Amino acid sequence: MDMKKTELSFDFQAWIQKHHSDDYRIIVDNDKLIRLVTDYGEASIRFTMIEDSTIVEFSIVSQKDDEVKFYLHFELNDEEHAKQLYDEMVETLIGLKDKKTLQVLLSCSAGLTTSMFAENLNEVAKMLGLDYHFDAVSYLSIYEEVEKYDVVLIAPQIGYMLNRLKESLTDKLVLQIPTSVFATYDASGALRYIQNEVEQYYASKAKTTQKHHSHCTEYENRILSIVISNNKAQTRIYYRLSDKCEIIDHNMIIKPSLNIYDLYDIIDTVLLKHQYVDIIGIATPGVVKDDQQLRNSIDEKILDIKNDFEKKYGVKVLVCNNANAAVMGFALEHPEYQNIVFHSQPFGFAIGGQGVIFHGEIVHGRNGVAGEVRYFLRRMQFSDDCSKLAWTQAGVLELVTKSLLPTLCIMGPEAVALYSPMVQDMHEVKNKLLSFLPEDFMPEFYSIKEVSPYMLDGLTKLCVDVLESKNNED
Numbered sequence: 001m002d003m004k005k006t007e008l009s010f011d012f013q014a015w016i017q018k019h020h021s022d023d024y025r026i027i028v029d030n031d032k033l034i035r036l037v038t039d040y041g042e043a044s045i046r047f048t049m050i051e052d053s054t055i056v057e058f059s060i061v062s063q064k065d066d067e068v069k070f071y072l073h074f075e076l077n078d079e080e081h082a083k084q085l086y087d088e089m090v091e092t093l094i095g096l097k098d099k100k101t102l103q104v105l106l107s108c109s110a111g112l113t114t115s116m117f118a119e120n121l122n123e124v125a126k127m128l129g130l131d132y133h134f135d136a137v138s139y140l141s142i143y144e145e146v147e148k149y150d151v152v153l154i155a156p157q158i159g160y161m162l163n164r165l166k167e168s169l170t171d172k173l174v175l176q177i178p179t180s181v182f183a184t185y186d187a188s189g190a191l192r193y194i195q196n197e198v199e200q201y202y203a204s205k206a207k208t209t210q211k212h213h214s215h216c217t218e219y220e221n222r223i224l225s226i227v228i229s230n231n232k233a234q235t236r237i238y239y240r241l242s243d244k245c246e247i248i249d250h251n252m253i254i255k256p257s258l259n260i261y262d263l264y265d266i267i268d269t270v271l272l273k274h275q276y277v278d279i280i281g282i283a284t285p286g287v288v289k290d291d292q293q294l295r296n297s298i299d300e301k302i303l304d305i306k307n308d309f310e311k312k313y314g315v316k317v318l319v320c321n322n323a324n325a326a327v328m329g330f331a332l333e334h335p336e337y338q339n340i341v342f343h344s345q346p347f348g349f350a351i352g353g354q355g356v357i358f359h360g361e362i363v364h365g366r367n368g369v370a371g372e373v374r375y376f377l378r379r380m381q382f383s384d385d386c387s388k389l390a391w392t393q394a395g396v397l398e399l400v401t402k403s404l405l406p407t408l409c410i411m412g413p414e415a416v417a418l419y420s421p422m423v424q425d426m427h428e429v430k431n432k433l434l435s436f437l438p439e440d441f442m443p444e445f446y447s448i449k450e451v452s453p454y455m456l457d458g459l460t461k462l463c464v465d466v467l468e469s470k471n472n473e474d
Helices: 012-018 079-098 110-126 137-148 157-168 179-183 188-209 260-274 305-313 321-335 393-411 426-433 452-471
Strands: 025-030 034-039 040-050 051-061 068-075 101-109 132-138 151-156 173-176 222-230 235-243 246-255 279-284 285-291 292-293 302-306 314-319 341-345 352-360 413-420 444-447
Touching: 012 025, 012 079, 012 110, 012 157, 025 426, 040 305, 051 079, 051 321, 068 079, 079 444, 101 110, 101 137, 101 157, 101 260, 110 132, 110 188, 132 137, 137 151, 137 157, 151 157, 157 173, 173 188, 179 188, 222 260, 222 321, 222 452, 235 260, 235 452, 246 260, 260 305, 279 321, 279 341, 279 452, 285 314, 302 305, 302 452, 305 314, 314 321, 314 452, 321 352, 321 413, 321 452, 352 393, 393 413, 413 426, 426 444
Parallel strands: 101 132, 101 151, 151 173, 222 279, 279 314, 341 413, 413 444
Antiparallel strands: 025 034, 034 040, 040 051, 051 068, 068 246, 222 235, 235 246, 285 292, 292 302, 341 352
């Protein structure tokens, strides 16, 4: 091969080509691209030379919806690490086989009528050779069951839920069965309708691009901001490299799970491409003490991320809670407010988290505990168990308002920014809170559709503050 090799004791490209499998076909396009091709998805392995080093880029695209299901990049400098990431990519690719069928969830008031229709649709889809599968549930169980489905198809009698479902399930195609089709149990007509809507939906989705905020003070530095965001299905790591207020590099890593080496890979690749950074900011879930130590929210294990990364890279590192980064990002967009609460309630999560700004400053609390509503929420009185409330709109509204109430009463914010896919009507939130709090104490409410841009903006601003403080000390 013509491409210059990284000085390692193994040839990664040759190693990949030797790993034949009945699950995929290996296609070597050239010395910079190898593809693993299946009937349900395709993995691309790209090699890019920068000076004497090689960047390897893994990407998996599903054939069903043309969406990226896995993406990462790393510097090729460790054999075992490269093989581990390759195995994880292959596992994700093969896993698409079980997800190649378009999964459609039907729902009506009780689920009985749609259950019979679902059976009819499955029979006709099989007869026509369509890779579709239909299930049916009561409308009360839509949110709890929807995660493994691609399309939600509701009966005309619950058509009033259509807009609310579309707002809540932003990554799903939500449709209402045409009345004439449902009334006559026209399975062929329903399948034609679904096929047409699915084609339009995925074509439209492919054209959408992530918007980038640009709310920040002026600065003369090069800042790498990394935001970790978890959901029920996968981990997403957003990163952005800014130089003198201009975004010069950005991307999103998509993986089934998170490993500390994923952060190393991002930083290694950015430094290889751009030579240097002045500071690295990392925004993560969990309690962060003194901008450096992370207390994991699951096992309470403490990681000293700041010092570990500073020793490895010789660069100033800031670690913060991602809700604190979000509230700072919102404050940059709304400088008219000095007292703000940013509440994040991701889909399917019973417990959210808060970032709080009081008199223009982020409230961290003792050892970083401020905003960790999980320590009190489960002890409050609820109409049902918190884990069950997370799967209904009324339940999430109850979780959100009772999470906000103590903060509103103690600090009296001027504004509340709420990220909650299942609660997007701020009038509902306000009306629920009015049963506890007089209207003249009520803050302004803002519905947040996408939280990562606020986190990236806020994290960048916090990094600027650290650099300015360091310069003043010097």
